[in-house]
Every structure is written in C-alpha cells, then in structure tokens.
Amino acid sequence: MEHGTSVTGSGNVLDRRMAPGEDEMSLTTRQGHPVKNNQNLRTVGTRGPATLENYQFIEKITHFDRERIPERVVHARGAGAHGYFEAYGKVGDEPVSKYTRAKLFQEAGKRTPVFVRFSSVIHGGHSPETLRDPRGFAVKFYTEDGNWDLVGNNLKIFFIRDAIKFPDMIHAFKPDPVTNIQDNERFFDFCCNSPETMHMVTFVQSPWGIPANYRQMQGSGVNTYKWVNAEGEAVLIKYHWEPKQGIKNLTQAEAEAIQGKNFNHATQDLYEAIERGDYPEWELFVQILSDDDHPELDFDPLDDTKLWPKEQIPWRPVGRMVLNKNPENYFAEVEQAAFGTGVLVDGMDFSDDKMLQGRTLSYSDTQRYRVGPNYLQLPINAPKKRVATNQRDGQMTYDVDMAPGQNPHINYEPSSLNGLKEAPREEIDYMPHVEGKLMRASIERTNDYKQAGETYRAFDDFEKKELISNLVNALSSCSPVIQEKMIHHLTQCDEEYGRRVAEGIKQHGTSSHHGPLGATHTHEAVEDAERKGHSTDS
Ligand code: HEM
Secondary structure (H helix, E strand, O other): OOOOOOOOOOOOOOOOOOOOOOOOOOOEOOOOOEOOOOOOOOEOOOOOOEOOOOHHHHHHHHHHHOOOOOOOOOOOEEEEEEEEEEEOOEEOOEEHHHOOOOHHHHOOOOEEEEEEEEEEOOOOOOOOOOOOOOEEEEEEEEEOOEEEEEEEEOOOOOOOOOHHHHHHHHHHHOOOOOOOOOOHHHHHHHHHOOHHHHHHHHHHOOHHHOEOOOOOOOEEOOOOEEEEOOOOOEEEEEEEEEEOOOOEEOOHHHHHHHHOOOOOHHHHHHHHHHHOOOOOEEEEEEEEEEOOOOOOOOOOOOOOOOOOOOOOOOOEEEEEEEEEEOOOOHHHHHHOOOOOOOOOOOOEEEOOOHHHHHHHHHHHHHHHHHOOOOHHHOOOOOOOOOOOOOOOOOOOOOOOOOOOOOOOOOOOOOOOOOOOOOOOOOOOOOOOOOOOOOOOOOOOOOOOOHHHHHHHHHOOHHHHHHHHHHHHHHHOOOOHHHHHHHHHHHHHHOHHHHHHHHHHHHHHOOOOOOOOOOOOOOHHHHHHHHHHOOOEEO
C-alpha cells in the first residue's frame, strides 16, 4: 500500500497513512508515533534512573495494566465460535407462521449468522473444563430484525425457580469467602434448604454434570418463552439444541484423568474440530404449549425446575445450526461477547417465568459494568443491520448511531428538524391481559420431588451408581444436619435413591475434609468408577 492511502477511504479511525520510512509492519504507539526503540526505557545514562516523560513506555505499560476486564460473575470460563442457523420453514409438520412471525424461521433454507459461547459456570476464567458444573450454551442470532440471544445451558432445568434466590445460590456454590475454596457443605447447605434444587442436583451429580466436551452436549433455553404470530396470538415455548455429534458425558474418574493432563480440553476440542473442517452441528427443537396455566399438568409450565415431558409435549424441529469459524481474537469476540435473555426479535416474547424476568434485568446490567455502557457498539455485540438511536456519549463511545442524512444537531425525538422518527407500526401488538394481587409468594404446584425421582429411575445402572458415589463422597464431608436433610429430600424423590445415599454415607463415615465440589474421593469410589470405566454415550 502506498503512503497516504486509507484502507476504508472514510473517516480518521481506520485511516492507515504511513510516515516516511515506515512500512506496514513498523511498530507505532496508539498515537501513531513510530516506535524506534522497543527494548530500552529512556534513562539517564545507561544505568538510569528512568524519567517520567517516557510516553511510549507509559502508554504501553498502563494499557497492559488494564488488559483484563472484570470476569463474568458466573460463566467466566468459555469458548466461542461463529456459524449459521438454517431454518426449516416449518415447526415439525406445520408451517412455523402458525405460531411465530419471527422472520428468521419462516423460509426453508434461510441462513442467519450466529455466534455461540459455551462455558462452565462457577469457577474463574482459566479453571479446568472438567469440573462438575452445568455448561452454558449461549447463541447470538444476527437476524434482519436485529439480534436474538438464546442464553441456555446444556441441562434442560435449573436449581431454582425464582430469580431473587440467584445471588444466594451462586454465593453458596462459589468458593468460601474466607478460605477461597469451594465447599460441599456450603453447596448442600443451600440445596437442602431449597428442595426445588433436588431435580438439578440429581442431574449435576450424575455423569450429566460433566459433559465430555462442548460439541457432544445438548443445549436448552431452560426458561419458558413465548412465540407470537401475525394475528398477535401467543403460545408458550421451550427451546432445545440436539447435537448431531451425539451426547457424551464423563464419570468423575474419567474427568480427573483428563484434568491431570489438560485443563483446556473442551476449548481445544472445539477449536481443533473447526480448524480441521469437522464442523459441529445442532438441530433446534421447540416444545409448544397453549398460553395458559395448564391445570391438567402436575407442575407449572413456568417452573424451570421441571422438564416438559417429551411424550406429552413433543419436540418439533425448526432448524439447524453449524459452527464453521473460529474467533480471530479471543478477547474481542469471546470475552467481550454479551448475551442476554432480554434480546428478542419481533415474533417472540417473554413468559411470566420468574427466573426469566429476573435474568432479563441482570444480563444487560452486568454487561454495562463488565464491558462498559457502549458494549453494544462492539462488533461482536452490534446487530448486523442498521442502528439509529438517540443514545449518545458514555465511556468508550466508538460511533454515533446516526441515520444517513439525519440532522446531527437533533439527538432527540419527536422533532420537525430531520431527526429520527418512530418506525412504522406494521405488526399487531401482542397485548397479554395481566391481573392479580401484587404479592411475594411461591407458585402453587411446586411438586419438588416427583420429576427428580423419575429422572433417577430413568438413569442407567452405571449412571445411578456414579450419582450415588458422587453424592456420598460430597455429603460425607458435610455436617450431620445437612446429610439428614439431603437424605430426607432424596428419599421423597425415590425411596431407593435416598436409602442408597444414606447407606453410602454410613459406610463412608464422616470426614472432616471439606473438598471442592465433587473432588473428595474415597479409594473405593474411585475404583468403583474406574471399574465402570466408560462414558455416558447416548
Ligand atoms: C451468564 C445472571 C440463570 C445461563 C450470566 C451472567 C449473569 C447471569 C449476571 C454474566 C453475564 C455477563 O457477564 O455477560 C443470571 C441470573 C439468573 C441466571 C440472575 C437467574 C435469575 C441462568 C439460567 C441459565 C443461565 C437458568 C440457563 C438457561 C447463562 C449463560 C451465561 C450466563 C449461558 C453465559 C453467557 C455467555 O456466554 O456470555 N448469568 N443467570 N443463567 N448465564 Fe445466567
């Protein structure tokens, strides 16, 4: 490129002019000053002292000092990839337009670009990817109507059903504030006093709590959403991703063996698969229920601790997703990616699920703090379509969201001076009727044990054994009051389940060692797991 050319031809920001003597590879400061010596501080003589007007050094070192942004408060460890979603134009055998007018689903073969971030939940940004933990499965769809984020997990249910409990739950699961060590006693203390957690505990303590990698795991939106059609009618929706690669989980012993050698195995697996052209693929299914309370069910459809049974509420395919491109820069794309449950497009809506409502505030709130108030101007988060707002200023403003031809003086609406105006109202508004007393109360159909018992009974024998062994090992380091409460709850789920855990704890004897979640092991338990010696393939 010749001196004086600009790669974009517009604006200063991407102007790439070079000073005489520079070439494309010459180092500069962020001010564009050539860096002629990058090996030595400016000092008095060869031995110093250094001086404070060392602008080049100060720019370099103070930028370095700020390289980290706050980690995500949960889901800090993650890996990401780009790809596309391809719609089937149908939901099962029916036209998808019967249920939603969302444009991305309407036409068979229509592709929408996506970015996906997989994660583990509790520990920090470089923690091992073998830990027992749910896995995050967050997808950003860059649709023609703006972004849609489907922020899910690998498991289809969650520990709690009310957002007000989330900070307590996360405090209990994260390391102890005194020792900085994750502690089984704190984990089970919260769970045994929150019986709605039993179903999720049953999944997480089984091999389903350690997916073998990110490619061979399912995904689920977990919370209940709505779809809205052209007539303004809504249905309740749950989303599920099914991997074409099959599902693979690890026993505790298998996970420990991997962790001893590689604590980045899931990130590596995803990156290498995409590099060699072995693109992972998932099919997207929805479950649909009419938009009412469903008194015929023995659970509330807005309760995210419950599965919507497949036999009663079928899974209907709506499209597929392929991941075919690795990020070019981990920090810019994966670390700064910001997903949220509030990010829906026309044809979708929120249900009254109390977790979903709490989540919807939390994500964008934390991102304004974690990434900054202009996080939506970053390329990974910005929609791949026109943006025109009257939002201005704030830290790290990168661009002005103006329409071409807009009067730059007019950053308000309404105005007669060529400012932005409201978009035309084409679609019928969805206007749910809401009525009731304001109160603080639990939902009525809590039914905390039934599905947990069904899940236990549906496990293969080796999964049951592994679940019991993990629970026994973890609970053996807990106080008797917590052991007793857990045994009580598990017995309500299934008599055999509770009995086997009680017997195991008795045999094990209590230990005073409080190890990290799932990491305290007797020799017997490890040998037992090794004897089973195989993964959960299904
Ligand atoms: C991340 C809050 C429940 C899935 C986060 C973050 C917060 C949060 C603050 C960090 C976001 C960031 O820094 O960008 C909450 C609250 C919940 C809740 C308040 C309950 C009231 C759930 C549930 C799921 C889930 C039920 C599963 C469906 C995720 C995922 C991420 C995440 C996948 C990581 C997103 C990414 O990759 O950047 N959550 N969460 N969360 N949460 Fe939740």
